[in-house]
Amino acid sequence: MNAITGAWDWLTTAANWEGERGVWHRLAEHLYFSGVCLAVACAIALPLALYLGHIGKGGALAVNISNVGRAVPTLALLILLTLTPLGEHGDAPTLIALVLFAVPPLLTNAYLGMREVDRAVVEAARGMGMSGGQLFARVELPLAYPLIMTGIRSAGVQVVATATLAAMAGEGGLGRIITAGFNLQNTPQVVAGAVLVALLALLVEGVLVVAGRLFDPMRR
């Protein structure tokens, strides 16, 4: 298992963390891509899904989009976008691909979350004289919250994972360490990069789980 001790050596070498191609710079790129894209995807998908869920229309759309998303190979879309004129604008293909891949889980989960709120509760709230807006903000949204957060978590992990693939299309991010390692036939570097990426993905998942619990409106 030379590769594993080699990966440890790679990770503990200070020079590998510094400079344009160092871990810190790649990590910053990775988090920048992921953060911007998750925010944009949320801004697009959540209002739409919550509104559709509130009025109870467009369910087929929300569910089918997520099924289509599963069938489209991330790598293929990234590379297709890179070869279009957009590819001349540096980060644009990565950013667009990341947003596109974050939308389906957000849309589907938020919509289903709204729809799966117990109809009896909704009727009761309406019977108490709540308006549509009050019903939305004080009944449906808090009850749909867990599934909405599941969607944000899926989308977040998805975006971090896709940002790794961006390296195969020549963009930045932590995936660069892996692809550079492959090109140099440097297995320790490949493994070191993979460990960093895997840890980041798990860390993001963990942070989003904790954030979801902290902000839960039903928390006691």
Place this chain on the structure above:
Amino acid sequence: MAEQNCLVTNDWICGEYLRTRSQELIDATLEHVGITVVSVVIGVAVALPLALLARRFRFLAGPILGVTTVLYSVPSLAMFSLLLPFFGLSVSLVVTGLVLYSLTVLVRNILAGLQAVPEEARDAAKGMGYGPLRLLWEVELPLALPALLAGVRIATVSTVALTTVGAIVDYGGLGTLILDGLDTTFKAQVLTASVLCVLLAVVADLLLLGLQRWLTPWTRARRTRTSRASREAAVTKVAEPA
């Protein structure tokens, strides 16, 4: 020279490319199908015992579901790279990675299917003198089949898409053509291979849907219930690894 034009001008859609490179495309497609089929078959073979263990021993359910979910959130490029020291640059590396990804969906769906078997059906079979194995094989598995196959469909579609990432170690089927196309900025190759890849996913999904209908004719009478059950199973994790 007129028919060579679209290769020379590097158009996205190019009949000449399809004609001259059809063998390359067929080989890549077959490799893609092969990797996907092997991965899903092994995935089911591994997931079934895991699901049975999780059902039999309650205390194992948490760890089994937890570990497969954690594996699911590891990015594919990292997953394949982490397996590199164990398998080298080989097709088994790609297959192992894909199997690990399919486990989450498969274990969850099989477990949900088994747990949804009505207690009366189980009791009736026991009363008729069925042993545990016969009970599993003749009563529980057939009743769990719709949920199991719903899981297989999800796993297959995402495996078709994920196989492309195997291009990093040269065993990505159509993905290898896509990545090569990037290096040489060969647009027709990238687009053709991408479209084939999506078509493959759609065809696989339809074939499995047909298989599901054929194997479980009794579900059609109460479609609404099963489709809701399989949808709920699918909702637990709607995103796919990238």
